Amino acid sequence: MARSHRELTVWRKGLDLACKVYELTRKMPKEEMYRMSGQIIRCSASIPANVAEGNARGTRRDYAHFVSIARGSAAELETFLLIIKRLGLAPDSDVDDLLAQSEEVGRMLTALRSSLSPNP
Known part of the structure; x- marks a missing residue:
C-alpha cells in the first residue's frame, strides 16, 4: 500500500x-444548483475522499471496501453525466471529457x- 493517498495516481486523477x-456545474442552469449540480458534486468528491480514507485505514x-465505495461513486457520476448530456444541461464536449475521465478513474x-484482494 502507498504510504499516503497523495502518492496514488488514482487519487490525483x-x-x-x-x-x-x-x-x-458553473455552466449549468442556476435552477440545477440544488438538484443535479449538488448530486454530481457530492459523488465526484466522494471518489478521491474514499480512496484517501481507505488508504488511511x-x-x-x-482499504478494498473504501475503493469499492469510490467505484460506486464513479458509476453514479457517470450516470448523472449521461442524464445531464441527454437533457442538454451542459455543453456536450465538456460532458464527454468528464465521461472519459470518469471511465479512466x-x-x-x-x-x-x-x-487489494487476497491471492487465491
Whole structure:
C-alpha cells in the first residue's frame, strides 16, 4: 500500500475529476444548483475522499471496501453525466471529457481493488 493517498495516481486523477465537475456545474442552469449540480458534486468528491480514507485505514480489507465505495461513486457520476448530456444541461464536449475521465478513474479503481484482494 502507498504510504499516503497523495502518492496514488488514482487519487490525483479523482481529485482532478472532482474539480472539473465543479467547473461544469458553473455552466449549468442556476435552477440545477440544488438538484443535479449538488448530486454530481457530492459523488465526484466522494471518489478521491474514499480512496484517501481507505488508504488511511489499517487493513487491506478496509482499504478494498473504501475503493469499492469510490467505484460506486464513479458509476453514479457517470450516470448523472449521461442524464445531464441527454437533457442538454451542459455543453456536450465538456460532458464527454468528464465521461472519459470518469471511465479512466473507474478502470484505475477496479485495478486498485483487484490488487487489494487476497491471492487465491
